[in-house]
Amino acid sequence: MSESNSDCGCKKAALAKSESAGSVSRRNLLLKIGTGLNAVAGALVGVPLLGYALSSFARTSKTSWITLGSLDKFPEGETRLAVYRNPESKAWDGDTAEIPCWVRRVDAESFQVFAINCTHLGCPVRWFQESRLFMCPCHGGAFYEDGSHASGPPPRGLFQYEHKVESGELKVLGGHLPSLAEPMRKEES
Amino acid sequence: MLRSVALWLEDRLHLAKLFQSTAGHKVPPSTNSWFYVFGSGTLLCFVLQIITGTLLAFVYQPSASEAWASLQYLNNEAFLGWFLRAIHNWGSIFMVAIMSAHLIQTFLFGAYKYPRELTWVSGCVLFLCTLGMAFTGQILRFDQDAYWGLGIGASIMGRVPFIGAQMVHLMLAGSIIAGETLSRFFSLHVFVVPGTIIALLSLHLRLVLNKGINEYPTPGHVVVKETYETQYEDMIKKTGVPFVPNVIGKDLIFSAFLTIAITACALFFGPAGPSGPPNPTLIHTAPKPDFYFLPVFAALSLLPAYMETFLLLGLPVILIAILILLPFYSGTGEKSYRRRPMAVVIVMLGLLTLGVLAYLGTFTPWSPHMEAWSNATTPEAYFQGRSPLELQGAILIQSKQCRNCHSLGGDGGLRGPALDTVATRLTGDQLIRQVIQGSGNMPAYGKNLRPAEVTALVAYMETLRPSYQPAARVASKH
Numbered sequence: 001m002s003e004s005n006s007d008c009g010c011k012k013a014a015l016a017k018s019e020s021a022g023s024v025s026r027r028n029l030l031l032k033i034g035t036g037l038n039a040v041a042g043a044l045v046g047v048p049l050l051g052y053a054l055s056s057f058a059r060t061s062k063t064s065w066i067t068l069g070s071l072d073k074f075p076e077g078e079t080r081l082a083v084y085r086n087p088e089s090k091a092w093d094g095d096t097a098e099i100p101c102w103v104r105r106v107d108a109e110s111f112q113v114f115a116i117n118c119t120h121l122g123c124p125v126r127w128f129q130e131s132r133l134f135m136c137p138c139h140g141g142a143f144y145e146d147g148s149h150a151s152g153p154p155p156r157g158l159f160q161y162e163h164k165v166e167s168g169e170l171k172v173l174g175g176h177l178p179s180l181a182e183p184m185r186k187e188e189s
Numbered sequence: 190m191l192r193s194v195a196l197w198l199e200d201r202l203h204l205a206k207l208f209q210s211t212a213g214h215k216v217p218p219s220t221n222s223w224f225y226v227f228g229s230g231t232l233l234c235f236v237l238q239i240i241t242g243t244l245l246a247f248v249y250q251p252s253a254s255e256a257w258a259s260l261q262y263l264n265n266e267a268f269l270g271w272f273l274r275a276i277h278n279w280g281s282i283f284m285v286a287i288m289s290a291h292l293i294q295t296f297l298f299g300a301y302k303y304p305r306e307l308t309w310v311s312g313c314v315l316f317l318c319t320l321g322m323a324f325t326g327q328i329l330r331f332d333q334d335a336y337w338g339l340g341i342g343a344s345i346m347g348r349v350p351f352i353g354a355q356m357v358h359l360m361l362a363g364s365i366i367a368g369e370t371l372s373r374f375f376s377l378h379v380f381v382v383p384g385t386i387i388a389l390l391s392l393h394l395r396l397v398l399n400k401g402i403n404e405y406p407t408p409g410h411v412v413v414k415e416t417y418e419t420q421y422e423d424m425i426k427k428t429g430v431p432f433v434p435n436v437i438g439k440d441l442i443f444s445a446f447l448t449i450a451i452t453a454c455a456l457f458f459g460p461a462g463p464s465g466p467p468n469p470t471l472i473h474t475a476p477k478p479d480f481y482f483l484p485v486f487a488a489l490s491l492l493p494a495y496m497e498t499f500l501l502l503g504l505p506v507i508l509i510a511i512l513i514l515l516p517f518y519s520g521t522g523e524k525s526y527r528r529r530p531m532a533v534v535i536v537m538l539g540l541l542t543l544g545v546l547a548y549l550g551t552f553t554p555w556s557p558h559m560e561a562w563s564n565a566t567t568p569e570a571y572f573q574g575r576s577p578l579e580l581q582g583a584i585l586i587q588s589k590q591c592r593n594c595h596s597l598g599g600d601g602g603l604r605g606p607a608l609d610t611v612a613t614r615l616t617g618d619q620l621i622r623q624v625i626q627g628s629g630n631m632p633a634y635g636k637n638l639r640p641a642e643v644t645a646l647v648a649y650m651e652t653l654r655p656s657y658q659p660a661a662r663v664a665s666k667h
Contacts, residue, residue, distance in 0.1 A: 094254025095468035122340030150632035176364035179347025
């Protein structure tokens with residue numbers, strides 16, 4: 001730019017050169033400030049957004065004791081399907097708020113409460129009274145009546161719920177989908 | 190008048206220039222081939238999916254309590270709602286199929302080699318995004334299969350080391366499958382993944398224009414980094430023809446047939462599902478994924494348990510890495526599949542494996558037939574000439590649910606061997622041991638059968654052999 005107007009004298013050319021150099025460094029400064037400001041602003045809005053989107057990763061849900069009904073619903077030596085309502089259910093959960101589980105009453109005092117989900121890939125296992133087996137429809141896993149692994153691909157026995165008997169009712173710590181990473185919910189101390 | 194409007198538009202929008210650098214760009218005449226129609230075919234499917242998906246969203250309720258009912262409304266009451274659902278379903282099936290053809294064609298034609306590495310990489314990610322659309326779409330069809338499909342997804346997440354429980358939570362948006370889970374998958378299916386696809390697709394097409402479309406490979410014509418681009422540019426200068434109108438004809442014909450095929454399938458076969466309502470207490474269900482995931486579903490039943498977690502979490506990562514990095518370890522050299530026998534073998538073996546697994550996945554021979562013990566019939570010949578004890582055993586085979594896994598006369602489960610000729614394979618003692626202790630995939634029935642029941646059961650099974658075949662015997666005794 002300064003080379004083109006050589007007839008204007010070197011003073012003017014030098015002025016133009018220093019001016020343009022000055023404006024370049026000023027532009028650089030503004031660019032830096034602009035980038036920095038946007039980084040701050042981006043973090044200001046981005047961190048909460050990420051926090052919102054990934055909040056379920058932190059697992060903040062609470063456990064609570066849920067009743068499966070009075071003890072006489074479960075005859076001794078039998079295994080019955082019980083249904084409870086998810087304690088954290090929302091108004092728009094519809095049918096998904098009703099969670100099934102298998103209750104085995106071993107004798108008057110002792111129970112086993114099994115999750116419905118096969119330990120292989122979570123499909124619903126069915127109880128067969130005559131052969132005293134739980135069978136899974138997905139990949140053919142089978143479990144004995146005490147929940148232990150009988151055959152097929154499942155890597156372990158059925159998931160169980162923590163349970164207790166209180167004022168004539170059977171209660172479980174329910175409301176979560178058991179997985180190999182978190183087979184059972186424990187009561188918070 | 191018309192001319193002045195056209196000129197005004199041209200002046201403002203520079204349409205002629207735009208045309209020359211996009212649709213009218215020059216391509217090698219060898220690409221005027223039926224093998225080059227799959228990319229535009231995939232694009233057509235995607236556009237169709239966007240249109241039908243948007244229209245379905247006019248009615249669909251992304252709420253766990255109402256999604257199923259809104260699908261029923263679409264199927265049965267909304268004007269042509271069933272047809273929209275059918276096109277969206279068949280469009281997705283065709284999109285996965287045509288995209289696979291596109292992937293195989295570009296692989297076999299060496300299109301991923303220098304300098305088109307990024308075109309390949311973006312295409313691979315687009316392929317994964319499309320599979321993501323298929324899975325999330327299956328969840329939006331919020332029925333029993335979708336509910337238990339989420340359970341399967343969560344079970345897989347639960348196998349992630351260290352952060353498994355957190356991953357399950359992240360996927361389900363909470364401790365358990367519920368309303369928020371569906372909303373999450375709705376957002377992924379309708380906003381996140383399609384947005385990613387549009388962005389990647391723009392890059393993919395930009396790269397096709399930047400680096401030119403891959404010429405039809407000739408055996409012996411190898412890619413050398415130093416000379417390839419000059420050679421390609423020379424070829425375009427000498428023999429290049431504009432894509433529109435010279436080459437687009439075959440794409441147009443293929444796209445038209447594709448649209449007709451999707452519409453015809455939609456008309457004849459109708460929409461998919463929804464199956465039963467997403468009520469987890471209705472446990473009499475046998476969940477099954479859509480056909481794209483049947484091979485995985487089948488593999489999970491057939492593999493030994495010890496390698497399952499690796500197969501679920503490790504193998505996909507390795508396979509995807511091998512696929513995406515392909516141009517970086519095989520970026521030069523021969524392009525033609527005629528000189529790349531291993532490439533052809535890989536494609537054939539891959540298709541064969543997927544095909545066999547998908548076939549097995551459709552009739553799941555490993556699953557017990559849950560109703561066989563009460564439904565399956567027994568041929569009359571299997572009762573004739575039997576003693577009362579043996580007949581008692583025949584009843585026990587039924588009532589003790591043996592037939593959920595074992596068939597008689599071709600009726601019953603396929604999990605265990607058919608029992609029609611069991612007496613030719615096992616002696617009485619072996620049968621007793623097998624029933625009481627079980628082994629392999631058979632549970633032990635020792636605790637659930639009284640001794641008298643075992644005697645009757647085995648007495649009956651010892652009669653199960655054709656008259657022309659001798660009974661099994663213990664070799665050491667004779």
